[in-house]
Amino acid sequence: MAVAYELSRYELSVTVVDRLNDVGGDASRSNSAIIHTGFDAPPSTLESSLVVHANPMFDRLCRELDIPFRRTGAVLVAVTEEEEEEIPEILDKAHENGVFDLYYLPARKVREMEPLITPKVRCGLYIPRESIIDPFLLVIAMAEIAVKNGVEFYRECEVKNIVYNGRSFTTETTKGKVKSKIVINAAGLNTDKISNFLGIDDFKVTPRRGQFHVIDRSAELPIRHIILPVPTKISKGKLITPTIHGNWLIGPTAEDLSDKSLSNTTRNGLDEIISDVKKLIPAIDKNYVITQYAGLRPVREPGGYHIRTFKNIPGFIELSGIRSTGITSSPAVAVFTCRKLKEMGIPLKHREAVCTVSTPLPIRKGIVMFRELNNLERAELIERDPLYGRIVCRCETVTESEVVQSIKRNPGAHDLDGIKRRVRAGLGRCQGGFCGMHIPKILARELNIPLNRVTKKGGGSFFLNGETKRFE
Numbered sequence: 001m002a003v004a005y006e007l008s009r010y011e012l013s014v015t016v017v018d019r020l021n022d023v024g025g026d027a028s029r030s031n032s033a034i035i036h037t038g039f040d041a042p043p044s045t046l047e048s049s050l051v052v053h054a055n056p057m058f059d060r061l062c063r064e065l066d067i068p069f070r071r072t073g074a075v076l077v078a079v080t081e082e083e084e085e086e087i088p089e090i091l092d093k094a095h096e097n098g099v100f101d102l103y104y105l106p107a108r109k110v111r112e113m114e115p116l117i118t119p120k121v122r123c124g125l126y127i128p129r130e131s132i133i134d135p136f137l138l139v140i141a142m143a144e145i146a147v148k149n150g151v152e153f154y155r156e157c158e159v160k161n162i163v164y165n166g167r168s169f170t171t172e173t174t175k176g177k178v179k180s181k182i183v184i185n186a187a188g189l190n191t192d193k194i195s196n197f198l199g200i201d202d203f204k205v206t207p208r209r210g211q212f213h214v215i216d217r218s219a220e221l222p223i224r225h226i227i228l229p230v231p232t233k234i235s236k237g238k239l240i241t242p243t244i245h246g247n248w249l250i251g252p253t254a255e256d257l258s259d260k261s262l263s264n265t266t267r268n269g270l271d272e273i274i275s276d277v278k279k280l281i282p283a284i285d286k287n288y289v290i291t292q293y294a295g296l297r298p299v300r301e302p303g304g305y306h307i308r309t310f311k312n313i314p315g316f317i318e319l320s321g322i323r324s325t326g327i328t329s330s331p332a333v334a335v336f337t338c339r340k341l342k343e344m345g346i347p348l349k350h351r352e353a354v355c356t357v358s359t360p361l362p363i364r365k366g367i368v369m370f371r372e373l374n375n376l377e378r379a380e381l382i383e384r385d386p387l388y389g390r391i392v393c394r395c396e397t398v399t400e401s402e403v404v405q406s407i408k409r410n411p412g413a414h415d416l417d418g419i420k421r422r423v424r425a426g427l428g429r430c431q432g433g434f435c436g437m438h439i440p441k442i443l444a445r446e447l448n449i450p451l452n453r454v455t456k457k458g459g460g461s462f463f464l465n466g467e468t469k470r471f472e
């Protein structure tokens, strides 16, 4: 999405096709929601360069898009002797990556900053620019501006084949054919499959599942920073992080699988998270968990980020291996991809559009969240828009107006999950037990469809599957 957003600044005709029912991406909506500094990225790689350069872009980007972003900082915790021995190496790696603002913490200081951390802690690092974001809103907000700037989106539109005739491409999808001079393959887990349509078969992508628990706000944990373990060989390890909306995430696991559809959670994975995170924070308690989810990292073999063009297929760009840091790197990946277009000889002429640097910030106005207002502001808002006076989600204090706005925006929500991601209705403690009764009716009314056609997440995921009783 970041690439489409960036491309929409130029006088180009851009079409995005996605097999999913909404614009949030796939891995992009099931991750740890952290904007990394790149301190632990593999040095001298495209990944480290893009992540390190992208981190400072977020202050402006999030103001531009009017989405929440917080520089909470992270505390990395060494609990065992072996972990303590790795701290100098982690510092060296960070310096090699050009991340110099991280600081050694003696055990006493770690516990002062985060009192719930185990008394067994030996030392730690403070990394102030590690930050948190709402990854759903990031992608949705970029999509809204891209659409305003003329980008066309086709949802539930799966690419089945791509044909290159030596001059242009025909992308064959489940909704018809798209002809273009350029094709950008940013299909995450399926980048191998898409490149394969054009005869590229020098890499494979497999899923590495990451499961999470979501801890309710009512736990009132006094945890202010992202708490990181010492990273393992294959992942950043299991962490605990505050979310931008006031609850906490713990996870993820790192399970290498072969089936790209296995984004379910498992008993073993979820138990493993609790027992590993307890080693950092013994007070973590399963009773505070309100839900779980899992995401699939696209693991490329051979590894690493690849943003490449092909001499024999001019006009084709492949973005693959964007595995564990793609939310962070996205704005830099987008600019880097535009450079590739320039190198191909595509003229990139800035357009006088909604989204230009000269536009006063923000260029997008987010939906006003009722829960974030004081009583006076709430009363004024209800005066102007009475639908703000009807709470439909009690846990997250979401009003009918917010739900209606999320449906009416472009690209708007078409289903329950789309509303959840835009305004959080259904993401709280009861997980939709209350608002699940109201939101389908609002969706049916606003989309002008029968109630039994309302879905959870598009396709055949109908919320109701028939009548049981009728009262006259």
Ligand SMILES: Cc1cc2nc3c(=O)[nH]c(=O)nc-3n(C[C@H](O)[C@H](O)[C@H](O)COP(=O)(O)OP(=O)(O)OC[C@H]3O[C@@H](n4cnc5c(N)ncnc54)[C@H](O)[C@@H]3O)c2cc1C
Pocket (backbone or CB within 6 Å): 001, 017, 018, 019, 020, 024, 025, 026, 027, 028, 029, 030, 031, 032, 033, 034, 035, 036, 157, 158, 159, 160, 186, 187, 188, 189, 190, 209, 210, 211, 252, 294, 295, 296, 297, 298, 322, 323, 324, 325, 326, 327, 328, 329
């Ligand atoms: C457990 C976990 C934790 C993570 N934590 C973080 C973090 O804290 N910070 C961070 O920066 N990054 C994190 N990441 C990594 C980040 O989420 C990914 O790198 C990023 O989301 C990749 O974005 P993408 O757009 O390349 O892929 P995706 O979001 O997967 O998007 C790919 C899109 O391609 C579409 N597609 C696929 N095949 C087809 C087809 N045939 N036709 C049409 N469309 C198709 C999909 O529907 C999807 O919308 C994490 C990832 C996981 C899984």
